Amino acid sequence: xxxxxxxxxxxxxxxxxxxxxxxxxxxxxxxxxxxxxxxxxxxxxxxxxxxxxxxxxxxxxxxxxxxxxxxxxxxxxxxxxxxxxxxxxxxxxxxxxxxxxxxxxxxxxxxxxxxxxxxxxxxxxxxxxxxxxxxxxxxxxxxxxxxxxxxxxxxxxxxxxxxxxxxxxxxxxxxxxxxxxxxxxxxxxxxxxxxxxxxxxxxxxxxxxxxxxxxxxxxxxxxxxxxxxxxxxxxxxxxxxxxxxxxxxxxxxxxxxxxxxxxxxxxxxxxxxxxxxxxxxxxxxxxxxxxxxxxxxxxxxxxxxxxxxxxxxxxxxxxxxxxx
Amino acid sequence: xxxxxxxxxxxxxxxxxxxxxxxxxxxxxxxxxxxxxxxxxxxxxxxxxxxxxxxxxxxxxxxxxxxxxxxxxxxxxxxxxxxxxxxxxxxxxxxxxxxxxxxxxxxxxxxxxxxxxxxxxxxxxxxxxxxxxxxxxxxxxxxxxxxxxxxxxxxxxxxxxxxxxxxxxxxxxxxxxxxxxxxxxxxxxxxxxxxxxxxxxxxxxxxxxxxxxxxxxxxxxxxxxxxxxxxxxxxxxxxxxxxxxxxxxxxxxxxxxxxxxxxxxxxxxxxxxxxxxxxxxxxxxxxxxxxxxxxx
Numbered sequence: 001x002x003x004x005x006x007x008x009x010x011x012x013x014x015x016x017x018x019x020x021x022x023x024x025x026x027x028x029x030x031x032x033x034x035x036x037x038x039x040x041x042x043x044x045x046x047x048x049x050x051x052x053x054x055x056x057x058x059x060x061x062x063x064x065x066x067x068x069x070x071x072x073x074x075x076x077x078x079x080x081x082x083x084x085x086x087x088x089x090x091x092x093x094x095x096x097x098x099x100x101x102x103x104x105x106x107x108x109x110x111x112x113x114x115x116x117x118x119x120x121x122x123x124x125x126x127x128x129x130x131x132x133x134x135x136x137x138x139x140x141x142x143x144x145x146x147x148x149x150x151x152x153x154x155x156x157x158x159x160x161x162x163x164x165x166x167x168x169x170x171x172x173x174x175x176x177x178x179x180x181x182x183x184x185x186x187x188x189x190x191x192x193x194x195x196x197x198x199x200x201x202x203x204x205x206x207x208x209x210x211x212x213x214x215x216x217x218x219x220x221x222x223x224x225x226x227x228x229x230x231x232x233x234x235x236x237x238x239x240x241x242x243x244x245x246x247x248x249x250x251x252x253x254x255x256x257x258x259x260x261x262x263x264x265x266x267x268x269x270x271x272x273x274x275x276x277x278x279x280x281x282x283x284x285x286x287x288x289x290x291x292x293x294x295x296x297x298x299x300x301x302x303x304x305x306x307x308x309x310x311x312x313x314x315x316x317x318x319x320x321x322x323x324x
Numbered sequence: 325x326x327x328x329x330x331x332x333x334x335x336x337x338x339x340x341x342x343x344x345x346x347x348x349x350x351x352x353x354x355x356x357x358x359x360x361x362x363x364x365x366x367x368x369x370x371x372x373x374x375x376x377x378x379x380x381x382x383x384x385x386x387x388x389x390x391x392x393x394x395x396x397x398x399x400x401x402x403x404x405x406x407x408x409x410x411x412x413x414x415x416x417x418x419x420x421x422x423x424x425x426x427x428x429x430x431x432x433x434x435x436x437x438x439x440x441x442x443x444x445x446x447x448x449x450x451x452x453x454x455x456x457x458x459x460x461x462x463x464x465x466x467x468x469x470x471x472x473x474x475x476x477x478x479x480x481x482x483x484x485x486x487x488x489x490x491x492x493x494x495x496x497x498x499x500x501x502x503x504x505x506x507x508x509x510x511x512x513x514x515x516x517x518x519x520x521x522x523x524x525x526x527x528x529x530x531x532x533x534x535x536x537x538x539x540x541x542x543x544x545x546x547x548x549x550x551x552x553x554x555x556x557x558x559x560x561x562x563x564x565x566x567x568x569x570x571x572x573x574x575x576x577x578x579x580x581x582x583x584x585x586x587x588x589x590x591x592x593x594x595x596x597x598x599x600x601x602x603x604x605x606x607x608x609x610x611x612x613x614x615x616x617x618x619x620x
Contacts (some may be wrong), residue, residue, distance in 0.1 A: 022563025023400075024433075025432040026480055028433060030431075030433075031426075031429075031431070031432055031433050031434075033506050033507035033508050034425075034426035034429060034432050034507050035426075035434070036508075037422045037425060037426050037507070037508070037511075038422075038423070038426050038438060040419065040422065040435070041419060041422055041423040041477065042438070042441070044419065044473075044476050044477055045441060045442070045445060045477070047458070047462075048455065048458065048459075048473065048474050048476070049445045049449070049450070050441075050445075050447075051393050051450075051458055052451070052454035052455045052457075052458050053449070053450040053454070054455050055450055055454035055457060055458060056450055056451070056454055058453070058454065058457075063457075068457075068461045069457065069458065069461035069462075071457075072454065072457060072458075072461075080474050102342065116346070117346075117347075117350055119345045120346050120350075121347060121446075122396055123340070124343075124347070131606070133347055133350070133351055134606070135355045135602070135603050135606050136351050136355050136414055137351065138602060138606065138609065139354060139355075139598075139599065140354055141357070141459075142532050142536075142598045143595060143598060144535070144536035144538065144554055144557075144574075144594075144602075145536065145538060146536075146538050146554045146557045146558050146561065146562070147557060147561070147591055147594060147595060149559075149561070149562060150560075150562055150587065150591060151357060151561075151591065152586055153561065153562055153585055154561065154588070157584070160372075160373075160375075160584045161583065162360060165375045165378075166378075172343070172588075194353060194354070197350075198350075198354060199609075202609060202610055205610075206610060217485025221392060223337075226336055226338055226339050226340075227335070254490045258452075258539070259538060261382055263558065263562055277388075277452070280451070280452055280453065281452060284452065284453040284456070285452075285453075285456060285543070290453055290457065293452075293453045294451065294453040294454060297452055297453055298451060298453030300451065300481065301448055301449055301450075301451050304448075305447050305448050308342075308446075308447055309447065316479060316483070
């Protein structure tokens with residue numbers, strides 16, 4: 001906050017100077033190469049970000065398939081028809097519930113593990129062992145969603161999957177995990193933290209390594225044991241990092257990854273698996289209800305905007321650092 | 325006094341034990357699935373079908389491997405992925421620098437306006453449907469550009485790159501400007517070489533994202549000649565396509581390869597590049613996550 005206050009007035013000053021009439025031409029001329037660099041960049045953002053944003057007008061019109069880019073602006077106006085249709089449908093609550101619960105469980109289950117892992121791995125003395133263990137836990141993070149979902153799907157297969165083979169060995173009958181709605185959330189959340197815990201621990205490991213050795217020594221002189229060191233030194237030292245990351249995770253609460261749900265779900269588990277984004281995809285791309293899908297997507301974007309906005313303000317307040 | 329010390333050590337031993345068990349489980353959980361997949365893909369089909377493979381290969385046998393490696397579409401899609409990854413990453417990094425450099429120059433007259441336009445795209449997006457209509461409306465459906473262009477610049481990465489440029493001492497720029505160097509020269513010859521470590525991290529992230537990208541290809545590519553590896557993998561792994569099995573002659577099929585084996589071979593083939601690259605660049609990974617966290 002303080003840093004911001006200090007910076008802002010300065011920025012305004014320079015902007016005012018540049019903004020004075022007459023000096024405009026000068027500064028444009030001086031910055032001509034910078035403007036030249038910005039030109040293709042802005043062209044990209046205009047075409048692929050801002051043009052689609054203004055295209056959201058289609059959520060209030062009757063966009064017809066095949067009307068192309070023109071149809072984004074020049075279709076018949078229908079007002080809030082698509083929104084009221086969505087708000088009255090049974091999908092609204094199901095989608096909100098599924099989207100929220102998948103994020104919520106991922107947070108509850110997935111957030112503490114990297115911290116625990118970071119604390120554990122930094123207890124090891126040998127640097128080499130530490131590195132090897134860390135690298136082996138990063139690997140899943142870099143595997144594509146398609147392969148991860150392919151592995152889940154095949155491991156859980158009732159006939160040839162390793163999980164069910166192991167279950168059979170201990171006398172449990174095969175479970176058809178992928179087509180039972182009660183399993184979807186567990187599969188999604190567990191595989192998600194499997195994939196990311198190692199990678200997410202990097203930042204906590206770095207924070208723990210950053211604690212001054214003097215502090216450790218002081219605690220040892222006082223006769224503290226390892227548990228006390230963790231509880232009274234390590235955890236308090238990485239608290240700011242934990243809070244910042246928690247807020248960042250909260251910011252992405254309602255933007256559940258489309259790809260993974262899409263690749264894992266099937267009609268049998270829509271009840272617990274279908275999220276806003278997959279619904280938008282089915283309605284729009286698969287069933288050609290473009291305007292309706294765009295309206296649902298706009299609804300989702302507005303929710304996301306609100307959440308990110310407040311998460312960012314919260315993080316500014318708590319830690320002097322904006323997420324961006 | 326002696327008793328106290330003893331108690332402590334017992335407590336510490338239990339503590340160490342818990343730590344070791346926890347770490348052991350973490351490593352096993354991460355490594356075992358891949359080991360299992362490799363083992364299945366080089367075992368005999370018979371052993372796989374009987375469920376004998378649980379950890380190491382049983383009856384070492386490369387038939388399934390051969391079947392998959394002889395399947396032409398695998399190499400077509402692999403080639404496409406290599407093209408998309410290399411071209412895409414180069415363009416990503418180039419345009420990211422091009423965006424970040426002007427935004428890092430304090431004297432730049434439109435700096436605040438452009439910064440706002442950039443940041444706003446991180447808060448709000450037109451969403452799937454309008455973007456889909458724009459991309460297809462531009463005639464990019466079933467063209468290689470449809471995979472490369474829609475994700476050309478990531479605003480988040482631009483901000484990382486921008487703070488790297490900002491951390492360079494201002495005097496360097498002033499000196500160069502006094503000597504008459506223009507911004508393009510300063511950026512290419514002075515600024516970019518100074519932020520190489522940051523660019524290495526960005527290159528890594530962009531490249532992995534390109535290699536793993538599936539979403540854009542699924543939306544815009546239906547022509548098998550243009551499909552990337554991930555689309556091919558989805559057909560084999562998740563849609564239970566038996567296209568590879570159908571190419572094998574009857575005698576090969578009689579050698580009782582299981583479908584699941586073919587799938588696991590595909591996983592192995594596609595994951596190998598990642599497995600080779602990630603351990604090599606691990607020191608950059610640590611830097612990379614720090615970049616994301618310490619920005620103002």
